[in-house]
Amino acid sequence: MQFATWNVNSLTVRLPQVIDWLAANPVAVLGLQELKLTDDKFPLQAFLDAGYNASFFGQKTYNGVALLTKAQATNVVKNIPNFTDEQARVIAATVPSSWGDIRIVNGYFVNGQAPGTDKFEYKMNWLRGLRDYLRNELEKNPRLVVMGDFNITRDDADSHDPEGLRETIHHTTLEREQLKALLALGLIDAHRLVHPDLAVDKKDKFFSWWDYRDFGFRRNRGLRIDYVLASEALKPHIASCTIDKTPRKNERPSDHTPVVMELRP
């Protein structure tokens, strides 16, 4: 059973690529971020035709998230309960599995622009709100998957230039402490679990995003900021976690690529 996350940076532009990717990668669950469209513009029929159910939560121009599921999703919840947010960043739903129901939380985490800005403060508050939410979800749902664009590098191994970018956005100690706190709730970074050796050399690192500018992908100027986390109850079932770089080679690619976690019986 596969769970994937993909920041598509405009679903309007990337829809054909998502449909193609699903045909080649018929995952059970695909979480999308940065839809950049309102719900009335969501291409529901295209996903139904592709054999997927869709739950979505969009807004104009920015943000927006969706969960595509082979099985019917239930108990869909939008954004973080008890955290007031004008931006559409989180969608949660429950899907059946052979181990029982699995709760999925799909998030487009705040970018934060730069330390010291209002946006960074929003990012910190949002992350605290999310942590309270996930603590509660874990109590109710032992089988929990948290996926999305986290906009945080966990370690220096997750950045192409950790020295040059030290304490800049996505690299700050404050952000990394927030990510650690999420993991401390009892969530496992599936990719790190499967690839535990922390690379120092850029060529050996794993990235899920590359800058559009300055031949970022070709020069491997990337970050690992997209994650799939699994709760302790699911940890024994984690078979693999891969970053699929092939869509980054498409014409008009998203700057992010899919991350796929597979659970085995």
Place this chain on the structure above:
DNA sequence: ATGACGGTGTGGCACCGA
């Protein structure tokens, strides 16, 4: 230090992302 690229909006550039 800046901007580079790409997407959206009601635009002739600004804002945002990472």
